[in-house]
Amino acid sequence: MRYENGVVNRDETGRDELGDGDRLPNIRVPPPGPESRRHAEQLARWEAPGINTLNADGVTCVWQSARGANVLDADGNRFIDLTAGFGVAGVGHRHPTVTRAIAAQSAQLLHGLGDAASHPLRAPLARALCRHVPIDDPQVYWAVSGADAIELAIKTSLLATGRHNIAVFDPSYHGMTLGALAASSRPRFRQPSSPHLHSHIRRAPYGCAPDQVEALLEDRTVAAVLVEPTIGREGVRLPPPGWLPALASRCRQFGSLLIVDEIFTGLGRTGKWFDIDHERVTPDLLCCGKALAGGLPIGAVVGSRALMAAWKSPGEARHTATFVAHPLACATALATLEVLEQEQIPARAARMGPLVADRIHPWPERFPSLAAIHGRGLLWGLVTREPAQARQLAHRAYHQGLLMLAGGAEGNVVQLVPPLVITERQLHTALTIIESILENDFDTGDLP
Numbered sequence: 001m002r003y004e005n006g007v008v009n010r011d012e013t014g015r016d017e018l019g020d021g022d023r024l025p026n027i028r029v030p031p032p033g034p035e036s037r038r039h040a041e042q043l044a045r046w047e048a049p050g051i052n053t054l055n056a057d058g059v060t061c062v063w064q065s066a067r068g069a070n071v072l073d074a075d076g077n078r079f080i081d082l083t084a085g086f087g088v089a090g091v092g093h094r095h096p097t098v099t100r101a102i103a104a105q106s107a108q109l110l111h112g113l114g115d116a117a118s119h120p121l122r123a124p125l126a127r128a129l130c131r132h133v134p135i136d137d138p139q140v141y142w143a144v145s146g147a148d149a150i151e152l153a154i155k156t157s158l159l160a161t162g163r164h165n166i167a168v169f170d171p172s173y174h175g176m177t178l179g180a181l182a183a184s185s186r187p188r189f190r191q192p193s194s195p196h197l198h199s200h201i202r203r204a205p206y207g208c209a210p211d212q213v214e215a216l217l218e219d220r221t222v223a224a225v226l227v228e229p230t231i232g233r234e235g236v237r238l239p240p241p242g243w244l245p246a247l248a249s250r251c252r253q254f255g256s257l258l259i260v261d262e263i264f265t266g267l268g269r270t271g272k273w274f275d276i277d278h279e280r281v282t283p284d285l286l287c288c289g290k291a292l293a294g295g296l297p298i299g300a301v302v303g304s305r306a307l308m309a310a311w312k313s314p315g316e317a318r319h320t321a322t323f324v325a326h327p328l329a330c331a332t333a334l335a336t337l338e339v340l341e342q343e344q345i346p347a348r349a350a351r352m353g354p355l356v357a358d359r360i361h362p363w364p365e366r367f368p369s370l371a372a373i374h375g376r377g378l379l380w381g382l383v384t385r386e387p388a389q390a391r392q393l394a395h396r397a398y399h400q401g402l403l404m405l406a407g408g409a410e411g412n413v414v415q416l417v418p419p420l421v422i423t424e425r426q427l428h429t430a431l432t433i434i435e436s437i438l439e440n441d442f443d444t445g446d447l448p
């Protein structure tokens, strides 16, 4: 391993260390090790604060390579990834079908002309995605990220209904662009932009009584109800049974559209192709992103042909971006959908869910620091009694070779979001490590 001009060059070791991404943790030096620290110095010099995850001590974990459910850091430490890179690595990091698609596509076309010209992958990709979305006669509008998909869905609802309000739930996370942020709940994220967050947002608590939703919709000014079917980033929370169907029926009653944000939960994460499939809910618009392109950025909104007709107008596209329907991302998205189908990954997540549940559901009884466990499929949240305990659990797990994120609306949830290809052995090992931390090693004295 060499370190030159601020760049760590690891070559032949990466593949060997990670195999097929099915390895157990191997911590060689206490992380973050010297290479990560050196890299952190450069980050602190050249990047603006806030974007580089430097912790209070000015260091960070530097990911050097990743494969399957493993991440190798710049110091050669191998981790099991329980973040899936914010839920992106559904088919695992660097799935060979995905990397082959990148190689093939990069030999042909790297960039196109977005809405002004097309490329051959777009229609097949739209068709492949629509096959799994529970909307009749569907069409796709591409976006460049999750937040962009939310902007697009909101705009579609305004355009299609001629109404001006949007109803959302607390807590929720829909992204950081101004429209998506206006719909998101966390005050810390909203505060810096508050003068520019539009006011046509109505809020109700997630899981509230249907009457409360009715009160938001009854004046018939609400273009759409925007909901995460299962709350993700703000602390994993499942919908009360029957709540999403009730929401869908209230939307129909008052002429509001139902937008489901499946950016985190979609594409197998909770054990179905889409989370709303658990209760056979039919949305008007479905947003996806994250795991769709196997590691490359893309977003998509799916709606019925009749609804999407709202965008019909002569002249230039009214929602687009330079990189929209990027050829490389379309190629990897097609490859990712192929892997999801051929390896039956949503069904795999459904099978793994109960394995996790059986292990972790008894934990709140056994470990005083845990208040609750929420989740299904391969999306789980460990709810601690104090935010400091969540941070400490993630921190200690990191030192034992697990990557996990602590956070949520109250800061007290540790997420378990592995790549959906994680092996049973890896999952078992990860849960054993977490259990042993909760059992033996857990006090809140010396907190990171």
Ligand SMILES: Cc1ncc(COP(=O)(O)O)c(C=O)c1O
Pocket: 086, 145, 146, 147, 148, 150, 173, 174, 175, 176, 228, 232, 233, 261, 262, 263, 264, 265, 289, 290
């Ligand atoms: C449910 C949900 N919606 C939207 C977003 C925003 O996606 P992106 O970060 O790609 O803009 C996220 C990101 O975490 C998310 O979890």
